[in-house]
């Protein structure tokens with residue numbers, strides 16, 4: 001049986017849908033399971049029952065400080081070894097993302113996955129096209145960001161989900177493989193052009209000040225978001241890889257269209 005963790009999350013739910021579309025039986029694990037899913041909270045090791053699971057799609061549970069994220073992943077991987085899981089697919093971070101504030105927890109988890117003695121496949125996922133679009137800010141004059149002219153090899157979540165379904169369906173063909181799953185490079189200017197508006201770049205200092213003033217953000221988020229901005233702006237996240245196209249059994253989604261749709265939906269007055 002395949003289990004996909006974080007079943008209520010966006011990537012995991014798309015992965016479960018992809019598996020269902022391919023008629024591959026799979027189980028969701030979630031902190032708030034719906035019917036037919038298994039309760040799974042990485043912060044509560046007593047909840048981690050992986051009996052009967054042969055292939056585990058471990059969707060990273062970020063959104064916390066590194067020590068908490070690594071402890072979560074370690075707890076689940078320990079349970080996987082204990083309960084006889086054969087293969088783990090871990091959704092990590094693109095290889096060019098080492099300067100990002102959340103890279104360390106991913107790299108530490110990759111080491112744990114490889115040291116566990118199970119079969120493994122690492123998905124080094126690029127940043128989502130949906131995230132790129134959502135990080136552009138609307139002003140009366142158009143879009144604003146701290147990305148400058150820097151390109152991001154953005155990837156649609158749906159493509160990462162489809163790739164996960166392909167590998168989870170035939171894990172033995174992907175043992176000890178690390179895939180760098182990025183799309184075609186896009187810039188904030190490209191998104192603005194697609195929406196027929198202007199794009200204005202702000203400085204990283206101004207961007208960080210805005211993040212720090214945003215009460216809705218958790219303490220770890222301003223440095224995390226600022227690290228995305230400087231990495232894109234200075235060209236660290238724009239490289240390409242053939243791995244996504246190699247895994248997908250259909251053409252990749254147009255990441256620019258996804259980013260533009262996301263930005264358009266956030267335009268004041270949209271809907």
Ligand SMILES: NC(=O)c1ccc[n+]([C@@H]2O[C@H](COP(=O)([O-])OP(=O)(O)OC[C@H]3O[C@@H](n4cnc5c(N)ncnc54)[C@H](OP(=O)(O)O)[C@@H]3O)[C@@H](O)[C@H]2O)c1
Nearest residue numbers: 006007008009010011030031041042043060061062127128
């Ligand atoms: N590549 C990128 O651009 C990017 C951007 C943002 C995040 N990420 C990473 O990729 C992951 C998947 O992205 P996403 O868009 O699907 O995020 P998402 O929609 O926020 O889903 C994340 C899911 O992680 C699960 N989770 C969180 N804490 C957990 C815990 N303590 N125990 C068990 N499960 C826990 C939750 O699933 P349940 O609610 O079902 O328990 C949550 O819904 C994120 O968690 C994050 O690590 C990547």
